[in-house]
Amino acid sequence: MPISSLRLAVVSLGLLALAACGGRAATTPTYQQELFNSGTSPFAHNFDATVNATCEAARRALLSQGFLTTMAQPDTVDATKNFQPTADTHVVVSFHVVCTPGENTANQSIAYVNAVQDGYTLKKSDTSASVGLSVLGSLSLPIRSNSDAMVKISSETVPAGKFYDRFFNLMGHYLRTVPRSSPVAADEIDSKPLAPSLIVTSPELTPTPIVVEAPAAAATAIQAPEAAAETKRQAQAAAASDPVAASAAEPASAVVH
Template sequence: MPMPSLRLVFASLGLISLAACGGRGSVAPSYQQELFNTGASPFARNFDATVNETCEAARRALLSQGFLTTMGQPDTVDATKNFQPSAETHVVVSFHVVCTPGENATNQSIAYVNAVQDGYALKKSDTSASVGLSVLGSLSLPIRSNSDAMVKISSETVPAGKFYDRFFNLMGHYLNTVPRSAPVAADEVKSKPLVPSLIVSSPELTPTPIVVQTPAAATAIQASDAVAAGTASDVPAAAAAATPAAPRTTATQ
């Protein structure tokens, strides 16, 4: 093959490689796909319920599907569920629900939902060591050990789609079936004075207050009672001593 032809071939290969590199560099990163538009969000849904009722419906929906839920605050629900597609893979789905007031804070709310899928794989590692025995010369005994561990290999937000639609529909089901507390309008609240108690209005039924005496006062009262009792017992004796005895008569025959 003539030399100019070889140069042409090498030049063509160089252009092809540059085009391939340029094609790889033109791929937009994943975060560039975020639009942040003002339209309807697939991760949010409006409900005709209060914030607490909406989050309670989300908690019930997750519990009904086998998720382990934690509710640190009334307006937040976190849940996890474990899956094992194969013997050496493990998947964890984490839910995060936040409830906020809607346009009408009294009976409307918005539920924001985000689900993350984390993937784990079993990693096996072999370690070996040797022990030298100086007595026997340069003899080495290999020692092997195996250790298995689950290593996180992926983490991805579950994309929008029917997955969240099914969850929101289940939330609506629990909002419609579980009894909820209805708010009372401010103009419907009426108050009236209570009827006076019979005990307060009737003197006969008024309880007598109990007087608690101190030990010193109780001792003084007991001493005065004893003196009064002793004086009363001495009066009959003195009266008997002052009365003259009646003359004794003897009958004669």
Template sequence: MIALAACAGRSAVAPSYQQELFSTGASPFARTYDATVNETCEAARRALLSQGFLTTIGQPDTVDATKNFQPNADTHVVVSFHVVCTPGENATNQSIAYVNAVQDGYALKKSDTSASVGLSLLGSLSLPIRSNSDAMVKISSETVPAGKFYDRFFNLMSHYLNTVPRSAPVATDEVKSKPLAPSLIVNSPELTPTPIVVQTPAAATAIQASDAVAAGASEASAAAAPQPPHSTATQ
């Protein structure tokens, strides 16, 4: 009995979570970059988009993406990427990217259902009815282990950080402001420009017509005025 118990103890497999070390050394799921948090996450987003991943709208410091695979007709695999960017030791120009990828496996399950219909008019005769239904069932879910998979992703992020132009903030000590000089106001009448009035052809014609009417009216009034009597000289 003791020997059987010892064999059973040796054959037992330790749970996977017992393999987590939680060490303080360099993490295979993280990489430090000389860039801001927004620039690092933007590089991660571009790296995933360039490899066919579908990204979702998230926060400026997180990136989520998925990609579907079909190894064969009855198997479906979904890889989900999750990237979190945090400030580094130098928060102004350094950041850390934490990456986690999960692989979910799906398999095609076929189920047959049958039923019978009895016809009372014909006795105990029954007709079998069969139907088939196929569905994708989730069969596995596992975090992609550390290794070259993440190294390739981090290297692609570095490529985009080095090639994509980045905006450089303006240093605060270089920004100088000066008050504007007061505007010079000329009050001298001699230096005041005379406004030029530009008349349109229609306005000029109307002015000429009004002048002609005024001239005709003055001539008519002069003709209607009584003439003074002429005096004759006597000899």
């Protein structure tokens, strides 16, 4: 009995040791490393600018570094850039920027940035086929062809660090240097209406009459028809009183007319 108990104890200790070694070898799943804490996020940055101005600065920052913007909206910017470290590998970095209002929605905003790195490699595959010719018997001719294709082998979010810090610094540079207009707050506009008495008695607002004087020649031309009409009336009155004088005055009146 003591020997059996000793053997049982040794076996139990061995099993416990194996279990302990197996527990240390097990790795924690990747998703369990996400903390989701409420502290400062390395993927976000506060800016003293509007949402549109912040996203415009992000777009300019990406364009200045050779990224191709695929979709630009007032509050979202997407961009990609291709790299080829070796002849058989290819890397694509995709940027995604989202701008949201900050604590003060008028002139503060938050930029959330996420970059994903996708890796590709060149895969070569050989295919062969044989053709049998009945005329020559059981002769087979091998036909070989090669086909190359890029195969995606990895996809990873760029970890937090200096990469995002450099991007945020470049965004701040464009926010400081790019001119932009800002609306005037309503409480800063001060208007005072004028009093009615001031408008009536103001000498600058009193209308001045315009007097147009006719030239002397124009006045003479206006008076000439009136004189001719008066002469004609006098001739008609004389004709009514003296028919003989009227016959002599009629040619003169015709000339005057």
